[in-house]
Structure formats: C-alpha cells, structure tokens
Amino acid sequence: MFSLLIFIAILSIMIVVHEFGHFIVARKLGIRVENFSMGFGPKLLKYKKGFTEYSLCLIPFGGYVKLSGDSWEECKSQSHEFLSRKPIERAGVIFAGPLLNYLLAFVCFWLVHSIGYPQLTTKVGDTIPELPARSAGIVKEDVIISVDGKPVRYFSELQNIIYTKRASEVELEILRNNEKIRLPVGLQSKVKKNILGVERRINVIGVIPIGEAVFVKQNFFGAFEYAGKSLWELTSITVQALFRLFTGSMPLRESVTGPLGMFYITSEAVKMGINAVLHLMAVLSVSLCIFNLLPFPVLDGGHLFFLGLEKLRGRHLNQKIEEKIHRVGFSLIICLAVFVFLNDVINFGVWEKITRILSKLK
Secondary structure: OHHHHHHHHHHHHHHHHHHHHHHHHHHHHOOOEEEEEEEEEEEEEEEEEOOEEEEEEEEEEEEEEEEOOOOOOOOOOOOOOHHHOOHHHHHHHHHHHHHHHHHHHHHHHHHHHHHOEEEEEOEEEEEOOOOHHHHHOOOOOOEEEEEOOEEOOEHHHHHHHHHHOOOOEEEEEEEEOOEEEEEEEEOEEEEEEOOOOOEEEEEEOOEEEOOOEEEEOOOHHHHHHHHHHHHHHHHHHHHHHHHHHHOOOOOHHHHOOOHHHHHHHHHHHHHHOHHHHHHHHHHHHHHHHHHHOOOOOOOHHHHHHHHHHHHHHOOOOOHHHHHHHHHHHHHHHHHHHHHHHHHHHHHOOHHHHHHHHHHHHO
8 A cells, every 4th residue: 555655646746747847837938827636537626816816626636737828619819818829839838748757757866866875895605607807806795896996886887897897807806815916807799689688798897796786875055966867878778769669679668567567667766765765766757758859749859840840841731631640649648548557457466366366266
C-alpha cells in the first residue's frame, strides 16, 4: 500500500508540475486560466480566485489546466483567449510544461547528491581467472587507490578509467595491509553491450568489488554541479534510446514500460530509500519531458510543430484537417498505451500470476 501511495505521489507531482508550467506562463502572458485541477473526476474541493477555479478531484492521477478559448468552438477572438494570441506566445505556454518537468528532474538530482547516495569502494572481493588482475598478483581485500597516478575512490571511477584507457597496461597503486604497492596490470579487450544494447569494445582487468559501500554526500554547490552532469547524461541516454527506437535498432517491446512497470520499479525504489525514489522521479520527469516534445499529434511537441507551420504559413492550419490529424494521433497513442500495458502484464509476471490463479480455481 505504501509503494502504491508513493507511485501515485510521483505521477501526480510530475503531471501537476507539468500543468503548472502551462498555467504560470499563460497567467504571465495575460491568458485567462479557467480551471487548474489537481486530479480528475468528481471535485472534492474547489476554490475560485479571479477568473480561475482551483479544484481537487477524486482520482489523484495528475491534473489539467483549462485555458480560455483553447478550442475553435469557444474562441471569440478576444485578447485573453489562448487561440487569439501570437504563435510564439502559444508556443511559450505549451513549451513551459515540459520545461518544468526538466527543471523538476534537476531539483531531484540536486536532492539526491545533497542527501547522499551509496558508492562501492575499490576494495577487491575477488579476481576473475584468466584475466590480467589475478596474474598480476592482485588478491582479495586489496584496495586500489590509483590508476597511472590518478586517484580513485569508488569502483565506478576505476571502471570508467579502465574501460576507456588506450594502452596495453596500467600501473595500479594498491593498499595491502596498510602498505602501498605498485603493480603493472595488463588490459584485456572485450566486447560488451551498454545500457542501450549497443556493442562496444572496452578494456577489463578482471576485478570484482567486495561489496563495501560508502555514503557520498555533496555540499550545496557541489550538488548543483553533479546534478547538472547527471541530468545531461540522462538526457543524452534518453535521446539516443528514442533514436534507436524509431530507427528500429532497439525493439519496442524491450524499451518501453507503462503504469504497471513504473509501479514495480517504484516498489523496488521504495525499498532502497528516499534517494532511489528521488532518482526515479528524475528519470521519469526527463522521460516525460522528452517524450512530450516529440513532434507527434496530441503531444506538446505536436502542438509546437503545428505552431511552427502556422508561423511559416502566416495563417492557421485548416481546422478540419488539424482535428483529423489529432484524432489519428490520439488513436495511435491509445494503441501504444494498450500495447505498453499488455507488454507490462507479460514482462512483470502479471499474466503468469493470473493463469496460476485461474488454474487453481478449476
């Protein structure tokens, strides 16, 4: 139950932040916001201030913003209406939603690095037979403190240096029984798949960490720097993944997840603590931002694409044509949602559990 509440909270925060982006920019531009709703369905609480009604609804999944004159049927060509404004102003309102999701991800990463997170040390747990580390004399409980004179504190740092080193061997400085020892260790080339499933050639020495972890915490300004790096790396990975997905290099079935998958991941993150939950929220916020900016009908990116066309043409796209395009886009989104849901049912063992229960009832 607690994991479910956290899952609902994460989704709600991300979507409300997204809608707040639309809301705040619309207000700044003088576009009337008729409704800012947290949740969907029957209204539990409502409060009206000026032209805006703020409401809290029964179903806590996200929220929505209703702008004055945001459909052609309603628009009366008045200055406070959304569709009466210049394309650049409407684009600003639309873009603000994904932008705030991106800023939310940065804040989450900043909190992760401020609170602190566990990192494996370079203490050796074992070495792999027939790889260079064992033949070089590295043994269990050695602590690797530098590579070619460059200090290393965490196993991830050691990996990054070894993976990309352009040499036939490295000199490791090792702490053994409080004594520093220098050992030349050869590098062995190996082909390995990265997180995107792309094969790349890396160097290895064959060291396995003992599993000892330390808690790494950054100061206020250091956390900002690390948050920026984390956000950039995640953005790069997400864009590459989408590119591989659309070019067919990455199977759709293996690269997408929906609410069921997100709930499963959230449950695992909750077990690991607040940092894992914040990290998950950052990842989901970046994904929501980038996915929303895709130039696809119904999504914010689709609206931005049509606004770009309008700016180039100097006039609105034919209303009927635009409506048909959005209907097709909406249908495709629904099909994708169904596919993702069924994919989650299979991938996370839900279908197996259902068939097991049904077989017992027979």
